[in-house]
Amino acid sequence: MRRSSGFTVIEIVAVITFLGLAAFLLIMQQQTISAAQRDATRKTAINAMYYSLEEVFYEEKGYYPVAIDESVLKAMDPSLLTDPNGIKINSAGSDYRYESTNCSNDQCQSYTLTADLEKEADYVKTSRND
Secondary structure (H helix, E strand, O other): OOOOOOOOHHHHHHHHHHHHHHHHHHHHHHHHHHHHHHHHHHHHHHHHHHHHHHHHHHHHHOOEOOOOOOOOOOOOOHHHHEOOOOOEOOOOOOOEEEEEEEEEOOEEEEEEEEEOOOOOOOEEEEOOOO
């Protein structure tokens, strides 16, 4: 009886199945990590807006603006006003929202900053000086 060396079809199918499953899990994990990184970027941007509003704008003027953009929040990097998808704050489809409240003559007493996150609940910051 002659014995030949090599792999059986069952062994090859098992290895291919294992590699396919491993590749699938790797891709899913990569997507989860990428979403978590985008969420961290969103939180960083909202925190930068919040501290710029509280520590710079409000301290200087004593009120909050009706809307925010790079001309209002001069103390922060203007690129943070654009979400990871490239959409500016308060534009249609943006992950970032600024909602001012209790406004009179373009001066507001409070606001809410919100970021829509992928893997967590919305990230919300509200004005410190209501």
